[in-house]
Amino acid sequence: xxxxxxxxxxxxxxxxxxxxxxxxxxxxxxxxxxxxxxxxxxxxxxxxxxxxxxxxxxxxxxxxxxxxxxxxxxxxxxxxxxxxxxxxxxxxxxxxxxxxxxxxxxxxxxxxxxxxxxxxxxxxxxxxxxxxxxxxxxxxxxxxxxxxxxxxxxxxxxxxxxxxxxxxxxxxxxxxxxxxxxxxxxxxxxxxxxxxxxxxxxxxxxxxxxxxxxxxxxxxxxxxxxxxxxxxxxxxxxxxxxxxxxxxxxxxxxxxxxxxxxxxxxxxxxxxxxxxxxxxxxxxxxxxxxxxxxxxxxxxxxxxxxxxxxxxxxxxxxxxxxxxxxxxxxxxxxxxxxxxxxxxxxxxxxxxxxxxxxxxxxxxxxxxxxxxxxxxxxxxxxxxxxxxxxxxxxxxxxxxxxxx
Amino acid sequence: xxxxxxxxxxxxxxxxxxxxxxxxxxxxxxxxxxxxxxxxxxxxxxxxxxxxxxxxxxxxxxxxxxxxxxxxxxxxxxxxxxxxxxxxxxxxxxxxxxxxxxxxxxxxxxxxxxxxxxxxxxxxxxxxxxxxxxxxxxxxxxxxxxxxxxxxxxxxxxxxxxxxxxxxxxxxxxxxxxxxxxxxxxxxxxxxxxxxxxxxxxxxxxxxxxxxxxxxxxxxxxxxxxxxxxxxxxxxxxxxxxxxxxxxxxxxxxxxxxxxxxxxxxxxxxxxxxx
Numbered sequence: 228x229x230x231x232x233x234x235x236x237x238x239x240x241x242x243x244x245x246x247x248x249x250x251x252x253x254x255x256x257x258x259x260x261x262x263x264x265x266x267x268x269x270x271x272x273x274x275x276x277x278x279x280x281x282x283x284x285x286x287x288x289x290x291x292x293x294x295x296x297x298x299x300x301x302x303x304x305x306x307x308x309x310x311x312x313x314x315x316x317x318x319x320x321x322x323x324x325x326x327x328x329x330x331x332x333x334x335x336x337x338x339x340x341x342x343x344x345x346x347x348x349x350x351x352x353x354x355x356x357x358x359x360x361x362x363x364x365x366x367x368x369x370x371x372x373x374x375x376x377x378x379x380x381x382x383x384x385x386x387x388x389x390x391x392x393x394x395x396x397x398x399x400x401x402x403x404x405x406x407x408x409x410x411x412x413x414x415x416x417x418x419x420x421x422x423x424x425x426x427x428x429x430x431x432x433x434x435x436x437x438x439x440x441x442x443x444x445x446x447x448x449x450x451x452x453x454x455x456x457x458x459x460x461x462x463x464x465x466x467x468x469x470x471x472x473x474x475x476x477x478x479x480x481x482x483x484x485x486x487x488x489x490x491x492x493x494x495x496x497x498x499x500x501x502x503x504x505x506x507x508x509x510x511x512x513x514x515x516x517x518x519x520x521x522x523x524x525x526x527x528x529x530x531x532x533x534x535x536x537x538x539x540x541x542x543x544x545x546x547x548x549x550x551x552x553x554x555x556x557x558x559x560x561x562x563x564x565x566x567x568x569x570x571x572x573x574x575x576x577x578x579x580x581x582x583x584x585x586x587x588x589x590x591x592x593x594x595x596x597x598x599x600x601x602x603x604x605x606x607x608x609x610x611x612x613x614x615x616x617x618x619x620x621x622x623x624x625x626x627x628x629x630x631x
Numbered sequence: 632x633x634x635x636x637x638x639x640x641x642x643x644x645x646x647x648x649x650x651x652x653x654x655x656x657x658x659x660x661x662x663x664x665x666x667x668x669x670x671x672x673x674x675x676x677x678x679x680x681x682x683x684x685x686x687x688x689x690x691x692x693x694x695x696x697x698x699x700x701x702x703x704x705x706x707x708x709x710x711x712x713x714x715x716x717x718x719x720x721x722x723x724x725x726x727x728x729x730x731x732x733x734x735x736x737x738x739x740x741x742x743x744x745x746x747x748x749x750x751x752x753x754x755x756x757x758x759x760x761x762x763x764x765x766x767x768x769x770x771x772x773x774x775x776x777x778x779x780x781x782x783x784x785x786x787x788x789x790x791x792x793x794x795x796x797x798x799x800x801x802x803x804x805x806x807x808x809x810x811x812x813x814x815x816x817x818x819x820x821x822x823x824x825x826x827x828x829x830x831x832x833x834x835x836x837x838x839x840x841x842x843x844x845x846x847x848x849x850x851x852x853x854x855x856x857x858x859x860x861x862x863x864x865x866x867x868x869x870x871x872x873x874x875x876x877x878x879x880x881x882x883x884x885x886x887x888x889x890x891x892x893x894x895x896x897x898x899x900x901x902x903x904x905x906x
Contacts, residue, residue, distance in 0.1 A: 236780045237777075237779045237780030237783060237790065237792065238779065238780075238783060238789050238790055238791055238792070241789065241791055241829070242779070242791035242792045242793065242825075242829055243825040243826075243828060243829055244776065244792055244825075246825070247794075247825045270789050271783070271787060271788055271789055273780055273783055273784075297770075297771060297776060297794075298776045298794070299770075299775065299776035299777035299778075299779070299780070299792070301777065
């Protein structure tokens, strides 16, 4: 679907120019949305209408634009972007264009070009020789890079409204603990199968509660069935997962009986120490020290994972990236091709991942605390659905719906 | 602002000293059908005499220029509104040479010269005609639709843009001629259905001319009060229709100008009002 915003002004009502513009759009199989209309109050006052035109293909859009340009309806973006050089390493020019996570195009040398790897709160760096535009985080900008400044020549497309009722429409973004979950999870399972059929990736973001609640076996089954393509987590998830694999406890609590064991509080430190001894999780798996759990399944099923550190981490595990900017970069490398992100029981990682995702990625946030789900959408990741649910029961239902 | 009524109409004309067919920018022009210079001169002079002597119009003359043969079609030079002269910006480069010549004349004649942004083409009175307090502008072949909005700010009146549908009638004044605030001559197939509806809604008494009369440029008439000056060869029926409405038709032979796709109206620009 291609779109363009046009404006037409003058005595467009009495001269039937406006109805004619609308007729031309529809005659060419396009549709329109009237964004704003101001009708002159006196006979001599002019009127003005701003329309968003949607066409099934860029070719048809070009035809429509050509037809209606003759009637005086012209695109609002007639000018190219303005480019200014970055003054220093890691510094944008003062007037830089700050991105959203929506599909974005720039007009450069009279042609619209898509911005690659779109992500919110970044700048757009353009290679003047090729016209290639890449969304670039502030830390990655190099001195002298050409950066888009101002908003002239930048076009942001809203997400298309899906024609049929889909799971992401089904609930909207509203978060409530009082929604029927079984139906929602069934539709989510259907959507996950569709994403896999389309050859896209599913990203999981998991918090340590997945282990504490004893849900790790469900995640292992999802990994084995091929529903997990990438995993983002922190030191906590990996540590407790390994703890449970080595000692049968999570934070010293036996997962099979739900009872605290004597001296169990140091199990997680012993788990970290063991992995540090072998140098990495992968090595511990290779030496058959680590024989079960989510991290084991990731290694044996070649599912890439990014573990990011935080200030309260014990250890951390040698696989954890302690430098946040490096960790962001490592996460970004896995974003292309992701069609859906499933975030379960993780506050900080969910928001961090939400910030990196384009709005076109379907996002599901599951947490027992409604505030986490709301927070994610408040911070701009508005494309997803929130499910307020206990982790264990959510994953159990999901496994059942996916029949894995 | 529409023209206000005054006693003697003032017109701008330009003698056809250098008039010739030296390019083809409309379906009428053909380099194979050159102009007979002497005959053109006689036809223009007959029109000039009719206007100045019989109908007592005041005519100002624009000096001809050897490089711009179509300067004689002064209707396309611009649009006069009070003391403002809205200069044309021609679509074809062949005629853009007329713009500085006309601009110079307008400044010397004491007009405030206004120009639309260069991205808009606008061909003056050829595409802009008053009906009462509304200015009608034709677009597509020569003028641009988008020009009507800045134009409405300049003339401070309602400006309705009409799309032309037949390239033989490339200017509004070739297919539409307002006779008064309520009456006009028109050739309906030269407009699309939207333009037809606008005209039907605006003008109660529309006289539709036949294709034959339209091709004789019956709608390219000069209207001075109740006098309508048009090319010879128009039908008896049209003459009767005009007379029934108390208009007196004055046929003039303008065959040499017809070769360039022009007729009576194209040869004059209104500098003041007519009743």
